[in-house]
Amino acid sequence: xxxxxxxxxxxxxxxxxxxxxxxxxxxxxxxxxxxxxxxxxxxxxxxxxxxxxxxxxxxxxxxxxxxxxxxxxxxxxxxxxxxxxxxxxxxxxxxxxxxxxxxxxxxxxxxxxxxxxxxxxxxxxxxxxxxxxxxxxxxxxxxxxxxxxxxxxxxxxxxxxxxxxxxxxxxxxxxxxxxxxxxxxxxxxxxxxxxxxxxxxxxxxxxxxxxxxxxxxxxxxxxxxxxxxxxxxxxxxxxxxxxxxxxxxxxxxxxxxxxxxxxxxxxxxxxxxxxxxxxxxxxxxxxxxxxxxxxxxxxxxxxxxxxxxxxxxxxxxxxxxxxxxxxxxxxxxxxxxxxxxxxxxxxxxxxxxxxxxxxxxxxxxxxxxxxxxxxxxxxxxxxxxxxxxxxxxxxxxxxxxxxxxxxxxxxxxxxxxxxxxxxxxxxxxxxxxxxxxxxxxxxxxxxxxxxxxxxxxxxxxxxxxxxxxxxxxxxxxxxxxxxxxxxxxxxxxxxxxxxxxxxxxxxxxxxxxxxxxxxxxxxxxxxxxxxxxxxxxxxxxxxxxxxxxxxxxxxxxxxxxxxxxxxxx
Amino acid sequence: xxxxxxxxxxxxxxxxxxxxxxxxxxxxxxxxxxxxxxxxxxxxxxxxxxxxxxxxxxxxxxxxxxxxxxxxxxxxxxxxxxxxxxxxxxxxxxxxxxxxxxxxxxxxxxxxxxxxxxxxxxxxxxxxxxxxxxxxxxxxxxxxxxxxxxxxxxxxxxxxxxxxxxxxxxxxxxxxxx
Numbered sequence: 001x002x003x004x005x006x007x008x009x010x011x012x013x014x015x016x017x018x019x020x021x022x023x024x025x026x027x028x029x030x031x032x033x034x035x036x037x038x039x040x041x042x043x044x045x046x047x048x049x050x051x052x053x054x055x056x057x058x059x060x061x062x063x064x065x066x067x068x069x070x071x072x073x074x075x076x077x078x079x080x081x082x083x084x085x086x087x088x089x090x091x092x093x094x095x096x097x098x099x100x101x102x103x104x105x106x107x108x109x110x111x112x113x114x115x116x117x118x119x120x121x122x123x124x125x126x127x128x129x130x131x132x133x134x135x136x137x138x139x140x141x142x143x144x145x146x147x148x149x150x151x152x153x154x155x156x157x158x159x160x161x162x163x164x165x166x167x168x169x170x171x172x173x174x175x176x177x178x179x180x181x182x183x184x185x186x187x188x189x190x191x192x193x194x195x196x197x198x199x200x201x202x203x204x205x206x207x208x209x210x211x212x213x214x215x216x217x218x219x220x221x222x223x224x225x226x227x228x229x230x231x232x233x234x235x236x237x238x239x240x241x242x243x244x245x246x247x248x249x250x251x252x253x254x255x256x257x258x259x260x261x262x263x264x265x266x267x268x269x270x271x272x273x274x275x276x277x278x279x280x281x282x283x284x285x286x287x288x289x290x291x292x293x294x295x296x297x298x299x300x301x302x303x304x305x306x307x308x309x310x311x312x313x314x315x316x317x318x319x320x321x322x323x324x325x326x327x328x329x330x331x332x333x334x335x336x337x338x339x340x341x342x343x344x345x346x347x348x349x350x351x352x353x354x355x356x357x358x359x360x361x362x363x364x365x366x367x368x369x370x371x372x373x374x375x376x377x378x379x380x381x382x383x384x385x386x387x388x389x390x391x392x393x394x395x396x397x398x399x400x401x402x403x404x405x406x407x408x409x410x411x412x413x414x415x416x417x418x419x420x421x422x423x424x425x426x427x428x429x430x431x432x433x434x435x436x437x438x439x440x441x442x443x444x445x446x447x448x449x450x451x452x453x454x455x456x457x458x459x460x461x462x463x464x465x466x467x468x469x470x471x472x473x474x475x476x477x478x479x480x481x482x483x484x485x486x487x488x489x490x491x492x493x494x495x496x497x498x499x500x501x502x503x504x505x506x507x508x509x510x511x512x513x514x515x516x517x518x519x520x521x522x523x524x525x526x527x528x529x530x531x532x533x534x535x536x537x538x539x540x541x542x543x544x545x546x547x548x549x550x551x552x553x554x555x556x557x558x559x560x561x562x563x564x565x566x567x568x569x
Numbered sequence: 570x571x572x573x574x575x576x577x578x579x580x581x582x583x584x585x586x587x588x589x590x591x592x593x594x595x596x597x598x599x600x601x602x603x604x605x606x607x608x609x610x611x612x613x614x615x616x617x618x619x620x621x622x623x624x625x626x627x628x629x630x631x632x633x634x635x636x637x638x639x640x641x642x643x644x645x646x647x648x649x650x651x652x653x654x655x656x657x658x659x660x661x662x663x664x665x666x667x668x669x670x671x672x673x674x675x676x677x678x679x680x681x682x683x684x685x686x687x688x689x690x691x692x693x694x695x696x697x698x699x700x701x702x703x704x705x706x707x708x709x710x711x712x713x714x715x716x717x718x719x720x721x722x723x724x725x726x727x728x729x730x731x732x733x734x735x736x737x738x739x740x741x742x743x744x745x746x747x
Contacts, residue, residue, distance in 0.1 A: 056735055059722035063651075065644070066722065070652050189742035231740045358746045361737035397721045397731075401714040404697035407689065411628045414717070415730060 013039040013262070015301040015560075016284055018269045018314070021120020023533040023549045024305035025247025026163070028255040028263075030557035031303070037260050039297055040252075041267040041286060043306070044095075044116030047123065047248060053238025054089045062088050082498060083113045085124045085236040093117060093124050093236075099448040103455045110456045111497035112309065118265055119248035120307070121500070122546075124236040127216045127244050127364070128389070129169045130543035131160050131180040135375065139430075140539050143383050146337060146433035147509040149538050150519030153180070159551035166254075167245040167550070168223040170365075171215030179370045179387075179543070186220045187213045188365050192354035193392035193421040197482040201369075204481040209372055214365040214389070217245035217547075226250065233362030244364070266290050268449045271318040272302060272327055272529060280569075281327075281529040287449045300569065301528050301560050305553065308534035309338075309439060312505040313454050315516075315531075316441050328523045328531075331513045334506055335440055337433040338458050339540040341499040344492035345468040346426035347475035349484035351392060358394060358418055366391035369425060369478075371542055373470065382466035386429035386542050388475065395419035423479060426490055427471035428499070430542040432463050437496075439505055458496045468493075501545050503534035521556040528569045532556045611649040612642075615679075616662065619669055620645055622681040623709070624716045626688050633730055636716050644719035645712070657702075664708025668695070671705055 014036035017027040028040045059065040068088040073081040080086045080094035095114040104110050115121040134153045140146035157180070164183045173181040190198065190213055198211040218235065221228045226249065227241040235244045242249035255261040266289040273296065275282040283298035304311040312335055318327035328334045369388035373379050397414040405413075437458045445453040472489045479487050496502075509515020512524035521536050523529040532553035534545060563569045609617045624636035624645075636642075649658050672680040676687055683691065692709070700706025720726055727733065 058724070058727060058735065060724040060727060064648070065719070067648070067652060071654070188740060192743035195743065229740075231737045232735060354743065356746060357743050359740070359742055360744050361734075361740035363740045363742070397717065400717040400721075402710070406627055406692055406696055408629050408631045411631065411633070414721070415633065415726075 011296075012283075012298040013037050014299065015039070015303060016041065016297055016299040017303045017305055018284065019043075019120060019304070019306035019310070019533065020118050020247055020252065020263065021115070021305065021307065021533075022122040022125065022247060022546050023553045024120065024303070025122060025251030025255070026550050026553040027303040027305050027532060027557055028247075028261055029251040030554050031301070031561070032255045032258040032260040034557065034561045035260070036301070036561065038255070038262065039299065040255070040261060040263045041269055041284070041297075042116075042118050042120075042263065042265045043268045043289060043310075044118065044120075044265065045289075046118050046265045047093075049238060049240055049242075049248065052092070053240050055232055055234050055237040055239055057089060057237070064088050079111055080113060082111055083500065086113075089234065089237045090124055093121075101445055101447060102453045103442050103445055105457060108457055108459050109495040110458045111495045112454075112456065112502070113497065113500045114307070114310075118252070118263065119246055122246035123238060123248060125246070125546060126500075126544065127218055127235060128368070128544040129164070129167075129171075129182070129215050129217050129547045130368070130387075131182055132156070132541050132543055132548055133178050133180050135178045135371075136539065136541035136543070139384060139541070140433070145383070146539050147507065147511070147514050150508055150510045150515075155519075156548070156551050156555065159555040160547065162554055163547060163550045166224070167217045167250060168219045168226070169215055169217055169547075170220040172212050174210050174212050174370070176210060176370050178375050178385075182215070184215070185223065188216075188218075188220060188363050189213070190367070191359050191363075191392050191421075192357045193351040193423055194367050196351065196353070197392070197423060197479075197484075198367075200482040201478055204478075205372075209369065209478065211367055211369045211388075214368050214391075216365045218364060219243045229364070231361035231363060233364055235364045267295075268451065269306065269314055270294075270449070270451055271314065272304075272526075274318065274320045274322060274327055274526060276320070276322050279526065281523075281526045287451070289449065292449065300564065301530070303553075303557070303560075304529070304531045304535070305533045308503050308505055308537075309454060309456070311531050311533055311535045312439060313441070313452075315506060316439075317452055323525060327529070328506060328516045328525050330525050331511075331515060333514060334516050336435050336438040337504040337507055337538075338437040338439060338456070338502065339431040339433055339504045339537065340458070340496045341501045341540060341542065342429045342431060342460055342464050342468070342494075342496070343426055343499050344490065344494045345429075345471040345475075346388060346390065346424065346490045347472060347479055347487055348390075348422060348424040348490055349479040349487040351421040351423045351482070351484050353483075354421060355417075373467075379470070381470065382463050384430035384432065384463070384467075384542070386427045386467050386471055388425040388427055388471075390424040390426050392421050392423040395422055423482075423484060424490070425475040425479065427467070427475070428542050428544070429464060429467040429471065431496075431540050432461060433504060433507075433539055434461060436461075437504075456497075460493075460496060501534070501540070503537035503540055503545055506531050506535035507538040508536050509538060520559045521552055522560075527563075528560075530556050530560060607643075609643070609646045611658065611662075612646050615669075616665060617642060617646070618681045619665055619679075620712065622688065623692070623712055626685075626692055627713050627716050628720050634725060636720050639720055639723035639725045641716050641719040641723075644723075645715050648715065660703040661708050661711055663703045664700075664705050665712070667703070668705035668708060 141148040316326040371385040506516040
């Protein structure tokens with residue numbers, strides 16, 4: 001899996017897939033399984049699970065015991081270090097910010113968190129998996145923000161099934177129309193405090209506030225050729241038993257098994273080449289990341305799965321006489337309607353009781369409190385909605401680091417007792433699509449490979465701020481209803497980007513003058529060019545988006561092959 | 570290595586309990602290199618003693634190891650050398666010096682030389698008290714945080730005392746315990 005393919009055995013392929021992360025892995029799997037010869041281009045280097053996965057490395061085996069090499073992080077990863085997962089173990093799965101610059105207006109910070117390696121960010125993703133519903137797909141047409149999605153739940157539902165069946169999703173069916181159930185493996189257990197909060201909220205809010213266990217792409221029993229989770233905890237450091245889903249753990253091995261995959265790491269795609277005669281994408285231009293040599297590859301189909309902002313940067317940089325402002329930009333909307341989610345608002349508290357109970361094992365998952373705003377009624381202060389994630393835990397020995405206490409009894413209590421149960425709820429809110437939030441090519445700044453860098457303009461707006469206020473008040477009220485004590489608000493505004501759910505900028509739509517892609521993720525300007533990562537999103541909903549990217553990718557692959565068979569491409 | 574460094578090394582090394590008598594210059598050289606790896610990199614001998622005394626006061630040896638038994642002092646020294654930015658290192662050490670000066674003023678002795686009850690009484694006046702950067706209170710709080718972290722992330726404590734399994738094999742959410 002980690003070997004660099006030596007040389008180029010062929011120059012022309014049935015399909016080129018750009019990016020080997022969560023979307024690109026799916027494109028490679030589906031297209032190779034449908035019989036196509038696929039060249040998969042990855043900007044970063046190979047990852048060898050046997051030596052690069054570090055999930056079982058313990059703090060005492062590291063030079064900084066998990067604190068990280070602070071000066072190196074501040075020097076080389078000043079942006080990436082703000083991501084919780086960019087630590088002493090997993091920092092290597094995040095880019096060097098000096099090599100990968102971007103700019104923002106001074107008053108609009110944006111945290112662009114990236115992973116350039118085979119597997120992309122699927123190695124470090126949060127593994128949370130939530131289907132969208134028609135509440136989400138109809139949202140733009142309902143309130144007029146953004147353009148109407150060209151698809152509805154019925155269009156994507158079979159592909160959610162298809163993806164879930166392969167990746168394995170553990171969770172509880174709850175029968176909520178706004179959060180459709182999937183094909184779940186057995187759920188992970190609640191802990192004592194979470195179960196109590198669930199029961200009390202169901203009672204206090206008449207069944208309208210449903211706290212379920214996180215739905216996550218982690219196996220709770222053996223599934224296909226992958227083993228059940230062993231609950232070591234830190235998935236973002238890798239998983240040698242392949243128990244959580246990543247492209248490295250699942251889709252890339254499946255694609256490789258067809259014998260039709262050629263994976264080429266260290267391949268920085270610079271642009272998509274356009275054939276002006278046939279009005280098609282001809283292939284891509286690549287810069288070898290190590291030699292800086294320029295290569296060109298041809299294909300009948302091109303899939304961009306490089307991540308929302310990288311795919312859009314690539315299109316903006318694909319300038320030709322026909323498309324001087326970038327391929328896909330005929331309607332003038334390429335780069336526009338950038339969204340992320342927002343988090344950092346909610347509440348935390350102490351949950352009395354169960355001091356004589358504890359958990360066994362490290363559950364790499366939390367709880368999910370499904371959206372309840374603007375579902376059946378209309379909130380007076382804001383549109384759309386939010387969900388809460390979080391969970392309960394014992395404070396453990398870490399509580400000894402602050403507060404009072406010294407001596408033998410203090411030490412003994414830190415060793416023997418785990419401290420009270422703590423419970424946290426933090427919101428994940430929908431961000432409205434706005435033309436004010438956009439990316440463009442920076443006129444002067446370039447990356448290490450000479451490719452123009454992005455200038456990112458993005459800020460949260462009034463609707464998001466109104467949600468923050470309600471998130472804090474509602475979370476405090478719910479924790480109170482659940483019997484919590486010492487309830488504290490969580491009110492931490494973070495720059496957009498840091499939720500790492502950046503999406504939009506090459507949105508799907510029904511009209512070439514207001515969108516970049518049609519309802520099959522096909523570029524209006526070049527029908528054999530597909531963009532299936534987060535760039536395609538026309539709204540953000542409040543669910544973690546990766547499963548929707550995967551489902552749209554699989555759907556687009558099958559459609560592309562159907563069109564090819566019918567000679568329509 | 571110049572003569573001053575050698576003397577400093579030998580002076581510090583003499584505090585180590587296991588020095589064999591060097592037979593010749595070559596083995597002395599080897600010994601010094603081995604010893605150098607064990608020597609504090611930032612803390613002076615006095616500061617080293619002070620950090621160790623405070624760490625063992627916070628987490629003393631009982632039927633389980635104390636802070637210095639599991640190497641909390643070299644852990645803190647290593648962070649001071651490679652992890653602390655210059656200004657934070659300076660403030661931390663200034664606060665430690667202030668702490669020791671206060672011990673001398675109030676109890677007529679450097680902190681490590683005080684008897685255990687006096688040490689505890691003095692430390693209790695600092696524990697949980699907020700202070701500006703560079704103050705005795707702020708450095709005590711930081712030292713305590715690092716002591717707890719260094720103690721519980723040491724191999725001996727994390728693996729042998731807490732016995733938290735690296736590969737539990739299952740998750741149970743609500744298990745009665747003792």
